[in-house]
Amino acid sequence: xxxxxxxxxxxxxxxxxxxxxxxxxxxxxxxxxxxxxxxxxxxxxxxxxxxxxxxxxxxxxxxxxxxxxxxxxxxxxxxxxxxxxxxxxxxxxxxxxxxxxxxxxxxxxxxxxxxxxxxxxxxxxxxxxxxxxxxxxxxxxxxxxxxxxxxxxxxxxxxxxxxxxxxxxxxxxxxxxxxxxxxxxxxxxxxxxxxxxxxxxxxxxxxxxxxxxxxxxxxxxxxxxxxxxxxxxxxxxxxxxxxxxxxxxxxxxxxxxxxxxxxxxxxxxxxxxxxxxxxxxxxxxxxxxxxxxxxxxxxxxxxxxxxxxxx
Amino acid sequence: xxxxxxxxxxxxxxxxxxxxxxxxxxxxxxxxxxxxxxxxxxxxxxxxxxxxxxxxxxxxxxxxxxxxxxxxxxxxxxxxxxxxxxxxxxxxxxxxxxxxxxxxxxxxxxxxxxxxxxxxxxxxxxxxxxxxxxxxxxxxxxxxxxxxxxxxxxxxxxxxxxxxxxxxxxxxxxxxxxxxxxxxxxxxxxxxxxxxxxxxxxxxxxxxxxxxxxxxxxxxxxxxxxxxxxxxxxxxxxxxxxxxxxxxxxxxxxxxxxxxxxxxxxxxxxxxxxxxxxxxxxxxxxxxxxxxxxxxxxxxxxxxxxxxxxxxxxxxxxxxxxxxxxxxxxxxxxxxxxxxxxxx
Amino acid sequence: xxxxxxxxxxxxxxxxxxxxxxxxxxxxxxxxxxxxxxxxxxxxxxxxxxxxxxxxxxxxxxxxxxxxxxxxxxxxxxxxxxxxxxxxxxxxxxxxxxxxxxxxxxxxxxxxxxxxxxxxxxxxxxxxxxxxxxxxxxxxxxxxxxxxxxxxxxxxxxxxxxxxxxxxxxxxxxxxxxxxxxxxxxxxxxxxxxxxxxxxxxxxxxxxxxxxxxxxxxxxxxxxxxxxxxxxxxxxxxxxxxxxxxxxxxxxxxxxxxxxxxxxxxxxxxxxxxxxxxxxxxxxxxxxxxxxxxxxxxxxxxxxxxxxxxxxxxxxxxxxxxxxxxxxxxxxxxxxx
Numbered sequence: 001x002x003x004x005x006x007x008x009x010x011x012x013x014x015x016x017x018x019x020x021x022x023x024x025x026x027x028x029x030x031x032x033x034x035x036x037x038x039x040x041x042x043x044x045x046x047x048x049x050x051x052x053x054x055x056x057x058x059x060x061x062x063x064x065x066x067x068x069x070x071x072x073x074x075x076x077x078x079x080x081x082x083x084x085x086x087x088x089x090x091x092x093x094x095x096x097x098x099x100x101x102x103x104x105x106x107x108x109x110x111x112x113x114x115x116x117x118x119x120x121x122x123x124x125x126x127x128x129x130x131x132x133x134x135x136x137x138x139x140x141x142x143x144x145x146x147x148x149x150x151x152x153x154x155x156x157x158x159x160x161x162x163x164x165x166x167x168x169x170x171x172x173x174x175x176x177x178x179x180x181x182x183x184x185x186x187x188x189x190x191x192x193x194x195x196x197x198x199x200x201x202x203x204x205x206x207x208x209x210x211x212x213x214x215x216x217x218x219x220x221x222x223x224x225x226x227x228x229x230x231x232x233x234x235x236x237x238x239x240x241x242x243x244x245x246x247x248x249x250x251x252x253x254x255x256x257x258x259x260x261x262x263x264x265x266x267x268x269x270x271x272x273x274x275x276x277x278x279x280x281x282x283x284x285x286x287x288x289x290x291x292x293x294x295x296x297x298x299x300x301x302x303x304x305x306x307x308x309x310x311x
Numbered sequence: 312x313x314x315x316x317x318x319x320x321x322x323x324x325x326x327x328x329x330x331x332x333x334x335x336x337x338x339x340x341x342x343x344x345x346x347x348x349x350x351x352x353x354x355x356x357x358x359x360x361x362x363x364x365x366x367x368x369x370x371x372x373x374x375x376x377x378x379x380x381x382x383x384x385x386x387x388x389x390x391x392x393x394x395x396x397x398x399x400x401x402x403x404x405x406x407x408x409x410x411x412x413x414x415x416x417x418x419x420x421x422x423x424x425x426x427x428x429x430x431x432x433x434x435x436x437x438x439x440x441x442x443x444x445x446x447x448x449x450x451x452x453x454x455x456x457x458x459x460x461x462x463x464x465x466x467x468x469x470x471x472x473x474x475x476x477x478x479x480x481x482x483x484x485x486x487x488x489x490x491x492x493x494x495x496x497x498x499x500x501x502x503x504x505x506x507x508x509x510x511x512x513x514x515x516x517x518x519x520x521x522x523x524x525x526x527x528x529x530x531x532x533x534x535x536x537x538x539x540x541x542x543x544x545x546x547x548x549x550x551x552x553x554x555x556x557x558x559x560x561x562x563x564x565x566x567x568x569x570x571x572x573x574x575x576x577x578x579x580x581x582x583x584x585x586x587x588x589x590x591x592x593x594x595x596x597x598x599x600x601x602x603x604x605x606x607x608x609x610x611x612x613x614x615x616x617x618x619x620x621x622x623x624x625x626x627x628x629x630x631x632x633x634x635x636x637x638x639x640x641x642x643x644x645x646x647x648x649x650x651x652x653x654x655x
Numbered sequence: 656x657x658x659x660x661x662x663x664x665x666x667x668x669x670x671x672x673x674x675x676x677x678x679x680x681x682x683x684x685x686x687x688x689x690x691x692x693x694x695x696x697x698x699x700x701x702x703x704x705x706x707x708x709x710x711x712x713x714x715x716x717x718x719x720x721x722x723x724x725x726x727x728x729x730x731x732x733x734x735x736x737x738x739x740x741x742x743x744x745x746x747x748x749x750x751x752x753x754x755x756x757x758x759x760x761x762x763x764x765x766x767x768x769x770x771x772x773x774x775x776x777x778x779x780x781x782x783x784x785x786x787x788x789x790x791x792x793x794x795x796x797x798x799x800x801x802x803x804x805x806x807x808x809x810x811x812x813x814x815x816x817x818x819x820x821x822x823x824x825x826x827x828x829x830x831x832x833x834x835x836x837x838x839x840x841x842x843x844x845x846x847x848x849x850x851x852x853x854x855x856x857x858x859x860x861x862x863x864x865x866x867x868x869x870x871x872x873x874x875x876x877x878x879x880x881x882x883x884x885x886x887x888x889x890x891x892x893x894x895x896x897x898x899x900x901x902x903x904x905x906x907x908x909x910x911x912x913x914x915x916x917x918x919x920x921x922x923x924x925x926x927x928x929x930x931x932x933x934x935x936x937x938x939x940x941x942x943x944x945x946x947x948x949x950x951x952x953x954x955x956x957x958x959x960x961x962x963x964x965x966x967x968x969x970x971x972x973x974x975x976x977x978x979x980x981x982x983x984x985x986x987x988x989x990x991x992x
Contacts, residue, residue, distance in 0.1 A: 021338060202761035206825065209718050210778045211748040224765040363844035364815075507705040507933065508871065508915040534844060537917020578849035580874040582901060582916060588856065589878060591849040595814045 022305045032297035039291050043103050046096035051080075054089035054097060069279050083279045086272060091280060094265055095287050101261040102288070105176055106242040110234050112180025113241075117187025118230060122218050124188065125195025136192070139185040147240070148247055150182035151175075155253050168256045175254050179241050186233055194226035228306045236299035239292040246288055262288045323394065324351035325528045326375070326496055330388035331398075333370050333379065335599075342599040344383065345370050346552040349626070354495065355526040357519070359543030359560065361536060361575075363596050367552040372498045372532045374398070376415050377405040392496065411441045414489030418501035420481035423488065424473040430457075430484050431469035434491060441492035456487040460517060479510035486517065493525070500532045515542050536579055540564055548572045551596055551607035558632020568629035569636045571608045606637070616644025656694040656717070656833060656865065661726035663687040663712055684936050686712040688889035689726070691963070694882075696832075699859070699866040701876040701897075703912065704886035705933050710869045713886075714837045717867060718753045730833065749779045752831040756838040758818035762810040768821055769806030772796070775829040795824040799854060816847035823854065827862075837869045852879055873916050877901055882969075885909045888936055888944040895969025903983050905971045907949045913986065943974065951975045 023029055042049070069083040069091075082091040124135040142150060158174045198204060199222060207217045242262075248254035249263030250270075257264055262284045269281025333345035345367040352358045362368045373379050375390055377397070390398040397408055409415065417423050425433060434453035438444060444452065450469070457465035460483040473481060482502065489497055499518065503511040519542055522529050531542055539546050540560060547557040548569065556569040567573040577590030594611040597603060603610055609619040618637050629639040637644040665684040687709045694700040702710040715721045717728060719735060728735040733747055752775070755761035762771055772792045775781075782788035793803035799820035810818055819839060826834055836855070840848040856879065858864060870876050876883055877897060884894040885908065893906040904910045934940055934947065943961050946952040953974075961972040975981045 202755035202757055203763040205715075205720055206753065206755060206761055206822075207774070208720055209748070209751075209753045210775045210829070211745055212778055221763055225763070363846065509705065509911060512915050535917070536845065541917055575846055578846045580849075580852070580872075580878045582874055582877055585878060588853050589849040591853055592846045593850070595816055595847065596844075598814075 019305050023301070026301055028297055029301040032294040032301070035290060035294040036298060039099060039287070039294070040103060042096055043099035046093070046100050050090075050093040050096045052090040052093040054094045069283075082283050083277075085268065085277075085280045091283055094260065095262070095284050098260055098262045098265045098284060099287060099291065101172075101255060101259060102242050102245060102263070102291075105172065105179070105245045105255075105261065106238050108176040109179035109183065109241045109245070110237050112176060113183035113237065114187055114230065114234055116180065117184035118191050118223075120184065121188035121191025122195055122222065125192035126199055126214055126218055126222065132192070135188065139188055142182075142185050147179075147182040148244055151178040151244060151248055152251075152253060154178035154181055155248065159253075168258060171255055172259070175245060175248060178248075179244050182244070183237055183241065186237070187230060190229050190233060191226050194229060195222055198222050198225050232299060232303040232306060235302055236296060239295040239299065242288070242295075243292055325354045325356075325393060326352040326530070327391040327394075328371070328375065328388070329391070331371065331374060331385065331390065332387035333367070333374050333383055334386040335383045337382075339600070343386075343602075344552055344599055345374065347388070347625075348549075348552075348554050349388075350547050350554065350557060352496065352528045352530060354528050355522060356545065357522055357529040357531055357543045359539035359546040360530060360532045360549060361534060361539055361546060362549035363534060365551075365596060365599070366549040368532045368534075368549045369500050371549070372500050372530060375530065376409055376413055376498050377402075378409075378415070407441070410437060410494075411492040412495050414491075414494040414497045416482075416485055416489050416497060416499040416502045418504050420478065420485045420505070421473065423485045424481065426473050429470050429472055430476070434469070434484075434488060437488060437491040452491075453487075456490055457484070459490070459521075460484070460487045461513075462487075479506055479513060482506060482510075482514055483517065486514075486521070490521065490525075490527075494527065496528045496530065497521075498530045498532070501534070502531070503535065503538055504533065511538070518542060536564070536576070548575070551602055552599065553607065553635060554626060555608065555636075556629075556632055556634040557626065558630075558634075562631050566630060566632075568632050568634035568639060569608075570612045570614050570638070572634075574611075606635070614638055614644060616647055618642070618645030656692075656731075656867070657727075657729040658690065658692040658694075658713075658717070659727045659729075661687055661690050661692075661713070661716060661728065662724045663709075663716055663721055664724045682937055685889050685939065686936060687716065688939075690884075690886070690889075690891045692884060692891070692894070694865060694867060696865055697859075697863055698881040699868055699879055701868040701870060701880035701883045702886055703870055703873060703876050703883060705871060705912075707888075707933055707936060708886040709889040709936075710871075710886050711837055714753070714835045714867065714869050718751055718835050719748070745779060749775075749781075749829045750832045751835070752826040752829060752833075753835040753837065754819075754822055754826050754839045757842050758815050758822060759842070761822050762818055762825075764810055766809075767806065768796075768808055768810065768813075771810070771821065772806070772825050772828050775825060779829050781829065791828070795828055798827065798858070799824045814847075815843050816850060819843060819847075819851050820854065823851075823858070827858065830862075831864070833865045833867070835867045835869070838871070839868075840875060841870065841872065848875070855879065873901075873912060885912065888934065888939050890944065890972065891963060891970075892945065892973070893969065893971045894963075899968040902986055903967075904986065905966060905969075905976050905983055906945075906973050907951055907975070907981070908945050910984075911948075943972075951981050953980075 023033075047053075069081065080090045080092070082095070084090055085094070120135050124132045145153075155174055155178045162170075195218075204217060204221055207221050212220075245254055245261060246263030246266065249261050250267045252267065255261045255264050257268060260268065265284040266281050266288070269277070269284065273281055328351070329349050331345055331348045332343065335342040335344055348367070348371055350358065360368045360371065370379065370383065374385050377400070379385065385398050388398070389396055392408065392412060397405065400408065424430065431450065431453055434456060435446070435449045438449040438452050439446070442449070442452075454465045454469055457469060462468050462480060462483055468476075473484070476484060482505075486502075502518070503514050506514060515538060518529060518531075521527060529542075531539065533539060543560045545558060546560045546563045548555045548563065548571065550571050556563060556567065556572045558568070563572060564576060567576055571592070574590065574592035578592060580589055592611055597607060597610075605621045606612070606615070606619040606624055609615045612619065616637065622637070624635045624637050624640070626633040626635045627639050629636070663686050665686055690713065692700065702713060704710050712721065716723055723736065730747065730751060735747065762768075769792055772795055773788055776788055776791055782791055792806055796803050796805055801817065801820055801824070805813075810821065813821065823839075839855070840851050843851060852875065855866070859866060866879075868876065868879055880897050882894065882896050883900045884891050885900075885906065886892065887908050893900070893904070893909045895905075900909065901913070904913055934944070940947050942958045943949070943952070943956045946956040949956065955974050959974070961974050961977065963970045963972040964977055966976065971977075976983075
């Protein structure tokens with residue numbers, strides 16, 4: 001069978017599947033997916049389609065500062081459709097680049113949390129006993145702190161350990177690590193719960209009778225069967241991670257103003273809100289809200305679509 | 312209809328099911344899960360309904376008690392209880408009928424009982440919903456019911472919670488619950504399947520006694536031919552959503568008229584004789600999406616003829632039973648059909 | 656296969672912290688409490704009993720899913736409990752496989768049938784190359800009356816009976832000599848049950864397999880086994896050759912079980928309801944654990960636990976039989992339907 005027909009077959013199969021059907025029949029979901037796709041495309045194509053490169057000091061001119069958006073005021077300049085900030089940076093371009101950073105941090109921290117959580121959850125669920133008890137008590141303790149507090153704590157710890165100019169360089173990694181570490185518990189608990197159910201199923205016992213090692217059984221048999229709930233959490237967590245990053249950046253402990261994410265933009269704009277330049281903070285705010293809402297709606301749909309009881 | 316035991320002769324049937332159809336709309340088209348099913352149950356009679364999983368027996372039961380799970384729905388035919396149509400009643404009306412005139416017993420006693428309330432409270436609530444009794448009278452009736460279904464120490468046990476009863480005792484409580492308002496018909500769906508064999512016998516003996524003493528009719532839905540053989544007066548054998556054969560239990564078991572029933576009976580291991588091989592029907596019941604043309608059993612049938620491939624048989628007289636098989640039609644099955652039978 | 660004094664206890668206590676706070680003792684379930692079985696090559700030994708009697712635990716002990724609390728399991732002279740090298744353990748495991756009860760849970764839903772059946776072949780390194788592997792899986796599928804093309808499908812595309820065939824094919828893939836079958840037909844409809852039982856008997860003749868067959872269905876056991884052991888609350892109460900056990904049952908519990916078989920032959924025999932239910936294995940009754948339900952129990956039965964003693968064609972653990980208090984009755988069954 002050639003690769004082409006195999007792909008065609010897969011496509012046919014996918015178009016016929018229940019998931020696709022449930023996707024198509026929900027208008028909200030289709031709109032949410034379209035919005036998410038648009039925002040992601042906009043963010044990652046920023047270097048190509050953005051009208052300005054707002055964080056290259058060479059291209060900035062203070063004389064362009066604080067221009068209002070074109071549609072609101074006749075003072076607007078069509079080369080800055082959403083206006084500029086006090087440094088003369090184009091708000092639209094800032095949003096594009098900022099969204100890109102927010103998404104990178106969001107995805108990366110979800111992946112960190114997932115890898116950590118799935119690994120610990122598998123170990124905890126499969127081996128049980130003391131291992132399980134230790135991991136789960138750590139998880140319990142961490143759950144008593146809000147995620148944002150855990151992230152603040154980790155961030156503060158790193159700041160205390162290294163000098164502040166070095167910190168700006170690695171700020172992205174610190175924040176990814178901080179958010180990742182504060183979100184692993186949910187994955188670990190979910191995976192552990194699924195493993196406890198799956199490991200007593202007879203197909204796992206059949207693999208044990210053959211004499212496969214626990215690691216092989218976990219990766220080959222158990223893991224593929226617990227991916228459903230993990231995917232749902234990951235989607236919902238993506239929204240949460242983006243919000244957390246924005247919150248941290250808004251509080252000034254996240255990404256520095258040299259590489260601003262949506263949260264940093266909102267913070268920078270917030271300082272100018274009192275003097276009437278609302279557009280600098282409101283447009284990044286709207287983008288953030290749209291993105292998180294769309295991602296969450298996708299997560300909700302995925303949860304329902306993957307739950308056989310609701311089908 | 313042939314004589315069906317004791318009481319059915321000159322009385323109008325208690326329950327009458329005529330050409331019942333149950334459909335499940337799915338996105339790939341509508342599945343016909345129960346197709347043109349008709350039968351009657353007389354007062355005091357036990358009708359067994361047997362069939363393999365997916366044959367439509369439980370759906371038939373659920374349609375009668377008005378508890379089809381959506382999107383399943385009654386798409387045709389009538390269900391009459393004492394001459395009154397009940398298949399098209401509004402939900403509230405049906406709820407009253409279900410408590411007062413039809414009792415229901417399900418396979419898993421745990422799902423029929425609310426774990427948060429004592430069994431007494433559940434019994435009393437049900438009794439007061441359907442009968443005009445004071446709290447004290449209702450409690451007395453609840454205790455009487457528990458005694459009747461053979462729960463020792465009913466006076467104390469009435470205040471216990473479902474989890475404090477064992478599986479067999481729980482099923483007795485469920486039976487008591489079904490009996491609360493003195494129903495005329497009990498629909499029992501696999502009432503013994505979740506129980507150990509020794510407990511099964513107890514529950515069956517109880518059902519039979521109640522039926523005898525109160526004249527309650529029972530529709531007993533099960534896949535266990537043994538339970539039917541001991542309990543039922545008549546039996547309906549279902550296959551792929553249709554009744555393949557219906558008749559007095561003894562005749563159906565000993566002189567099956569439908570090749571499917573014959574094969575089914577042969578495949579049940581018996582203690583009488585031990586052979587190298589059990590009789591078996593090759594193949595499997597078709598899925599609802601792929602029911603063959605003509606007789607649904609034709610791909611597995613050793614007697615099939617050309618007619619079976621194209622024309623669907625309805626129930627027709629066959630001895631003292633009725634069977635949906637062209638073998639019992641004067642014109643027969645037609646010329647022998649060629650082609651391989653379904654593989655095992 | 657030789658099983659001696661096999662015991663397996665399960666700790667069902669609440670967690671340590673809860674136990675300390677509530678001052679409760681550990682709770683131990685004696686799921687299997689000392690049983691001896693010898694199974695000869697080529698025979699089918701069946702274990703019957705009600706749910707919770709420990710028969711499934713025995714099955715899992717034999718294939719090594721559980722480790723025994725006490726006792727010894729020896730297969731072809733090799734003590735299964737002894738530590739040995741990886742290669743030797745693997746070689747023993749290859750010869751001992753299992754068929755599970757639930758055809759819906761015993762196949763990994765995300766794997767294609769081909770990979771499911773190929774897994775043991777790969778794990779034990781029994782195929783020389785890919786073509787050989789494909790040939791072997793194809794043959795296995797044919798042996799269980801499926802087609803090699805079925806290997807490309809996923810388990811959910813098959814009916815319950817077909818899945819059980821796939822499960823059997825997987826168990827046969829490592830060319831085992833001994834198969835443990837844990838209620839292989841109890842989740843199936845009767846007409847399919849007959850197909851599977853016939854298939855199992857055919858395969859046994861063809862490959863000289865030895866079966867340990869676990870079931871609660873006496874009629875099925877009657878057809879498939881050469882010898883039968885009856886379990887009650889973790890202990891073997893009677894064992895005998897199949898014909899002896901069914902024609903001349905001795906232990907009151909065995910008789911009770913036989914009484915509960917539905918009378919399909921319409922001989923007019925009434926099923927005798929037996930009072931009471933199986934007690935909790937956490938606190939089994941003293942003496943003979945069957946005494947609270949036994950119509951023949953006396954003082955001795957309440958105090959002293961009976962030992963499994965040899966009688967004609969088998970062994971029974973019952974004081975009443977040992978003392979000759981109850982007579983052995985002959986049972987006949989209708990021979991045709």
